[in-house]
Amino acid sequence: MSANVSMRDALYEAPGPKTRRRVAIGTGVSLVLLVALIAFVIRQFYINDQLNPKYWSFFTRWTTWRFLLRGMFGTIKVALMAGVIAMALGLLLMLGRISPNKALSAACHVAIDLFRSLPSLLLIYFFFLVIPKYGIKMPAFWMITVPVALAASGVLAEVFRAGVNAVPKGQTEAAMALGMTHGKITRKIVLPQALKIVIPSLVSQLVVVVKDTTVAYVVSYPDLMQNARVLISNYDALVSMYFVVALIYIAINYATNQFSIYLAHRQGTQVISRTSENPI
Amino acid sequence: MPTETATPVIELRHVDKHYGPLHVLQDINLSVAKGEVLVVIGPSGSGKSTMCRTINRLETIDSGEILIEGQLLPQEGKELAALRAKVGMVFQSFNLFAHKTILENVTMGPIEVLHTPKAQAEAEAMELLRRVGVDTQAAKVPAQLSGGQQQRVAIARSLAMHPTAMLFDEPTSALDPEMINEVLEVMVELAQQGMTMVVVTHEMNFARRVANRVVFMADGQIVEQNTPDEFFDHPQSQRAKDFLDSIKGH
Ligand SMILES: Nc1ncnc2c1ncn2[C@@H]1O[C@H](COP(=O)(O)OP(=O)(O)O)[C@@H](O)[C@H]1O
Ligand SMILES: [Mg+2]
Numbered sequence: 001m002s003a004n005v006s007m008r009d010a011l012y013e014a015p016g017p018k019t020r021r022r023v024a025i026g027t028g029v030s031l032v033l034l035v036a037l038i039a040f041v042i043r044q045f046y047i048n049d050q051l052n053p054k055y056w057s058f059f060t061r062w063t064t065w066r067f068l069l070r071g072m073f074g075t076i077k078v079a080l081m082a083g084v085i086a087m088a089l090g091l092l093l094m095l096g097r098i099s100p101n102k103a104l105s106a107a108c109h110v111a112i113d114l115f116r117s118l119p120s121l122l123l124i125y126f127f128f129l130v131i132p133k134y135g136i137k138m139p140a141f142w143m144i145t146v147p148v149a150l151a152a153s154g155v156l157a158e159v160f161r162a163g164v165n166a167v168p169k170g171q172t173e174a175a176m177a178l179g180m181t182h183g184k185i186t187r188k189i190v191l192p193q194a195l196k197i198v199i200p201s202l203v204s205q206l207v208v209v210v211k212d213t214t215v216a217y218v219v220s221y222p223d224l225m226q227n228a229r230v231l232i233s234n235y236d237a238l239v240s241m242y243f244v245v246a247l248i249y250i251a252i253n254y255a256t257n258q259f260s261i262y263l264a265h266r267q268g269t270q271v272i273s274r275t276s277e278n279p280i
Numbered sequence: 281m282p283t284e285t286a287t288p289v290i291e292l293r294h295v296d297k298h299y300g301p302l303h304v305l306q307d308i309n310l311s312v313a314k315g316e317v318l319v320v321i322g323p324s325g326s327g328k329s330t331m332c333r334t335i336n337r338l339e340t341i342d343s344g345e346i347l348i349e350g351q352l353l354p355q356e357g358k359e360l361a362a363l364r365a366k367v368g369m370v371f372q373s374f375n376l377f378a379h380k381t382i383l384e385n386v387t388m389g390p391i392e393v394l395h396t397p398k399a400q401a402e403a404e405a406m407e408l409l410r411r412v413g414v415d416t417q418a419a420k421v422p423a424q425l426s427g428g429q430q431q432r433v434a435i436a437r438s439l440a441m442h443p444t445a446m447l448f449d450e451p452t453s454a455l456d457p458e459m460i461n462e463v464l465e466v467m468v469e470l471a472q473q474g475m476t477m478v479v480v481t482h483e484m485n486f487a488r489r490v491a492n493r494v495v496f497m498a499d500g501q502i503v504e505q506n507t508p509d510e511f512f513d514h515p516q517s518q519r520a521k522d523f524l525d526s527i528k529g530h
Contacts, residue, residue, distance in 0.1 A: 100356075170375035173338055174434075178389035178441060179365025181358060188392060193379050 045239070055240040064231065071227030072248060078145050078223060079210045085149035086209065087202065090156025097157065098164060100182055108157075115154030120212045123147035128219050140221040148212045152205065159201050163194035203260030207253045214249075224248060287350040289314050289445045289476045290335060290367075295344035297330065304330050305341070306500040312445065312478060317471045319487040319508065320480045322497035323523055328480045331497070332449045335478065336367045349444060365393050368438030368446040372454050374430040376422035382409065382433050383418040389441045401440075408436040412466050428459030432466055445476040452483060482527055484512060496520045 015023065045051050058064050093115075096108030115123075124147040127138065138146075167190050175185040216223040228245045232238050288311035297305040304327045312318050320328050333339040334346060337353055337360060346353040348367060354360040376385050386405035390396035396404070409415040412432040414425070422430055431451055438446055448467065452460040464486050471477055471490035481487065487494055487508045494511040496504050498519045504511070515521045 168375075168378075170371060170373055171377060174369075174371065174375035174377070174437075175388075176338060176361075177336055177364055177367070177369035178437070179361045179363075179393045180389070181361050184392055188388070189377055196379070 048239075050239045055235075055237040058231075058235050058237070059240075059244065067227050067231060068224065068244075068248070071222060071224035072252070074216070074221065074223040074227070075210065075213050075225070076252070078141065078148065078213045078216065078221070079206065081141075082145045082149040082152060082213070083206045083209050085145070086152035086156050089149065089153035091160055093153060093157040094160040094164070095186065097161060098186070112154045112157045115150050116158065117154075118151065120148055120151035121215050121218070123150055124215060124218050140216075140219045143219040144213060144216040144221045144223070148209060151212060152209050155208070156202065156205060159198050159205060160194065162201075163198035164190055166197050167193045199263045200260045203256060203263060207256050210249070210252055210256065286314060288312055288347075289316075289349055290478065291345075291347040291350075292331075292335070293345040293347070295331075295334065295346065296342045297334065297339065298342055304500050305334070308344070308502060310495065310502065312476060314476055315474045316492045317475075317477045317479065317490050319491040319494045320478065320497060321482060321487070321494055321523075322503075323526075326497045327500040328497055329449050332369075332447050332478060332480055335447055336364045336369055338369075361393070365389070365441055366444045368441060368443035370431070370434050370438055370446065370448045370451045372450040374422070374427070374434045374454070376430055376433055376437070378422055380421070381418065382414065382420055382422065382425070385422070385433060386437045386440050389437065394441065405436070405440055408439050409433070411439075412436045413462070426459060427455045428462045431455065431459075431463045435463075435466055435470075439470075445478070446470070448477065448479040448481065450480050450482075452481065484508075484527075488512065496523070498523070 042051075093108045093112050096104050097112060099105050099108075124144060127143045127147050131138065171189050171193065172185055175189045180188070213223055214225045217226040217229060220226065224245060228241050232241045235241070290310070290312040292308050292310040295305055295308040296303070308331060310318075310331075320331070322328055330339055334341050335348075335353075337346075337355075348363055351363070354363055376382075377388065380388065383402060383405055386408060387396075387398070387401040390401040390404065391398060406415055406418065409418055412435055414429050414432050414436070417425055417429060417433075422433070425433065435451075451467070452463050455463065460483070464483060467477070467479070467486065468490050479486075479491075491508045493505055494508045495502055496511065496515075496517070496519075503517050503519055504515070506516075511520070512524065515524055
């Protein structure tokens with residue numbers, strides 16, 4: 001049995017009685033703390049008169065929700081597009097970084113570190129303030145999407161690289177011994193295995209992209225946050241609106257996370273079903 | 281011993297290699313004639329794997345020359361890849377492509393490197409898998425096979441490239457004892473069919489049965505070489521005597 005399979009099986013080890021008791025205690029304590037926290041928040045809302053119906057009544061109107069939903073779709077559109085661009089660019093940057101061509105590798109290394117270390121807000125200001133000075137006009141959608149994608153591409157390149165490094169060296173050596181070239185080895189042997197390894201972290205990284213889109217107001221793009229701000233000034237209802245918006249963001253990211261858990265789980269069951277039919 | 285007049289299939293001339301301060305290969309001179317079976321033996325850490333891996337440049341060398349069929353081993357690129365395709369390699373840890381089926385493992389080289397049409401590559405692969413006795417496993421993935429089966433597939437994968445020589449780096453060391461023989465049988469058959477082979481192994485019976493020559497390495501040097509019977513029954517150097525005592529003790 002190969003070592004990496006047994007290592008992965010270890011991750012699925014069933015908890016023993018001690019672990020189960022510890023998990024039960026932990027769950028109990030967290031539940032009590034959660035209830036206390038909710039009570040505290042409601043009490044604070046009450047003390048500060050935030051439960052006053054004038055802050056909540058407009059949520060009964062369809063127009064409010066329509067506006068918020070539009071914002072939500074704006075957010076999802078930017079996040080999806082930025083996510084797709086970031087994955088493609090991140091993959092290319094990583095391939096450049098691991099290429100035997102020293103100059104290309106160095107250039108990609110610099111680009112990755114640059115995108116990774118610059119705050120996305122700074123990149124957004126660059127596209128919002130600097131680029132137009134050179135006569136290049138971009139729609140608001142792209143002014144938010146491109147910088148968010150660039151910032152994420154640096155991180156994703158490193159995620160991909162971690163996946164590539166996780167593929168055992170023997171896989172590459174066996175392909176080299178067959179006479180395969182670097183490009184072919186990357187495409188046929190390394191990438192297919194690396195991508196499988198990183199799918200869950202890739203999807204989790206999309207959560208970061210979703211969060212990065214919240215500064216779209218800088219370029220006046222009507223995302224969830226921007227539309228919420230409009231409603232806030234219309235109804236003078238800051239706390240209640242941000243409360244609802246926060247719930248929507250949590251819902252979006254919860255869905256994203258569930259998706260990644262589903263993918264990770266499917267991965268796990270694949271490994272298990274493959275090994276369970278072992279003929280020995 | 282085979283005659284040295286024809287061009288050797290593999291030749292190492294004054295090969296030196298360091299890992300930092302460690303002089304892992306020290307002035308290695310070795311030539312393997314066509315059809316010859318060479319067994320390399322020696323204590324762990326003596327540089328056997330390193331020497332084996334320099335022959336298809338999985339490890340670079342500091343100085344000296346390595347020639348395959350009289351041709352200097354290219355340093356990089358397509359030329360190196362082309363030469364590697366001619367030298368098969370079987371690893372201790374099998375290294376089958378984990379995401380491919382057994383059949384795909386064997387057709388990978390012919391399709392991607394030799395550009396053999398898929399149908400032909402598959403027919404040849406099935407024939408090779410039959411030869412090593414794992415044709416019934418063709419649709420499975422490596423993790424579903426036993427170690428002995430995986431190693432036989434690895435041998436078939438190398439053979440699919442029609443190599444002029446094959447390198448084996450301790451092909452049975454990772455196997456449970458009951459699986460060692462099924463792999464050795466395949467190797468014996470290969471040797472008898474005239475394959476040029478360099479085999480790093482401590483399997484003395486295998487060496488006595490098929491090796492033309494045993495090379496004993498210690499501390500990065502070739503200490504002595506002889507026919508298997510001469511080497512095992514009358515080792516010349518004290519190091520070889522000590523080593524043989526240590527492995528016979530088991
Ligand atoms: N990549 C490496 N970096 C540094 N030292 C190495 C490396 N590979 C092998 N060595 C060292 O080189 C020596 C020879 O190793 P190896 O060729 O694997 O020996 P053998 O196969 O005879 O057991 C050992 O001392 C080993 O620790
Ligand atoms: Mg070794």
